[in-house]
Amino acid sequence: MPQPQLVLVYEPEDACRNRLAAQGFSERHALEISSYLAQSTDLALEFEAITEACGRRSIRFVPTALDEAGPVLASADPGATLVWTLTDGIAYFRGGAAPALARLGGLRTIGAEDSLFALCQDKFRSGAVLSALGLPVPPAGLARDGEWLVASPESATGYFAKPNRLGAKIGIWPDSRCEDADDALVISRRVFAAYRDDIVVQPYVAGRNVRASFLAVDPNAGTEALGVFFVDSGGDFQTMADSMALYGDTGLAAKAEGGYAEPELVPVAASQPESDRRIREIADALMPGLGLKDVFSMDFRVEQDDTVHLIEFEVCPGLPCFDFRAYCAAQWDLSLPDAIAETAARRLAVAPT
Incomplete structure (x- = not known):
């Protein structure tokens, strides 16, 4: 054999x-x-x-x-x-x-099944699906090169504009939080010129950034194995420059030059247990409703009054990133290599069906 x-x-x-x-x-x-x-x-x-x-x-x-x-x-x-x-x-x-x-x-x-590998990278469409499932996602407009494809929603708090197919970080500048929809259209022209992408325009939501990570080392694990942490980087949101200083080729260079600083991870349950409970409820809905399983992450904004906003989900979380390593150690008491190997071993031990 x-x-x-x-x-x-x-x-x-x-x-x-x-x-x-x-x-x-x-x-x-x-x-x-x-x-x-x-x-x-x-x-x-x-x-x-x-x-x-x-x-x-x-x-x-x-x-x-x-x-x-x-x-x-x-x-x-x-x-x-x-x-x-x-x-x-x-x-x-x-x-x-x-x-x-x-x-x-x-x-x-x-x-996840392969269809979600496409859906999660289209933020406008994935947001529509999440909304249809009754989950707390901000409403969104869609713009391309200065023209609305879907009109922006009304907002009393200003707007947040991000590229549609490049994730929540890539292509985001400090002015991506903007005051009105016309400002967002200006950003859409810059994004289209640089990246040939549309932008998603959502009402700005306040709160702290939260990352929820999941790896089913045990194939029977449920959302009790979800790791839910505030990610405090010192800024309201992560820009392109912030992201590139943490990971990959540019991150390695930043580390060599002493410009690398990991954001602080704080368990949400320690200060806002109701928000932690709500986030696990959302994961409980997404796993059967959307088909998330085995390994994934979700990003949230959580307000002090326990209002939770689901921003996005990822089917390929950054395994070697600081937050996922911390999750593997805290939840499974395993290093990242051992967590990967043990997850595979438990599934390969079962005959395929």
Whole structure:
């Protein structure tokens, strides 16, 4: 019988940059866009440790760059293979192809079904689905290059404008919190010129930033295993510059220059247990209602009066990021390599159905 194997599919930053450059993006903007893939750079530094952790569990670890995934997955034994996709993406990134290829070959996967790898990267459409599920997401307008595709909602608190397909951080400048809808249209022109993307325009919501992380090391784990933390970085929201200083190639350079500072993580339950309870209720609704499972994260804004705003969900959370490492240690008492290996081992121990 073949040795069980974990195939981790990742998209490298440099491969993305080269492809974007060939499409005519400037060097600067290609670098900014590709920084979304920083976890592939950071996790590669631990491939040896993950190999060792998997080896202790009699599993072969096969890290595979996305461009090489087709033949690797096509030749894999469905009875002995588990596929873990590190990156989502439908536009600038292509990681959503990996779980689809796995499904085509009848291979087992870690994570959500492949349709969610596309949905989570389209913030306007995912927000519409979350709203239809009755969850507390801010209403949204959609603009492209200075024109409304969907009119902005009314707001007495100002607006927050962000690129639609590049996540909540990429392309955000300090003036992304703006006073009126006309200001948002100005931002939409800048985003379109730089990144060829639409923008989502939402009423600004106050509160502290919260990250909820989930990894089902135990396949039977439910939302009791969710890690819910305030992420206090000293700013109201994270800009592009803030993000690039934390992760990937640019993050490594920042660390070398002494410019790296991890935000503080504080358990929400310690000061606002009602907000913690509400966030777990939302996760309880999303897991069956949307199909989230195995590994995911959610971002919230939480106000002092326990008003909770769901901002987005991710099916490929940043595994090597400081917050996910802290979660693995706090919830599972495992290092990141051991958490990855143990999650895979428990699933590969069960015969495929």
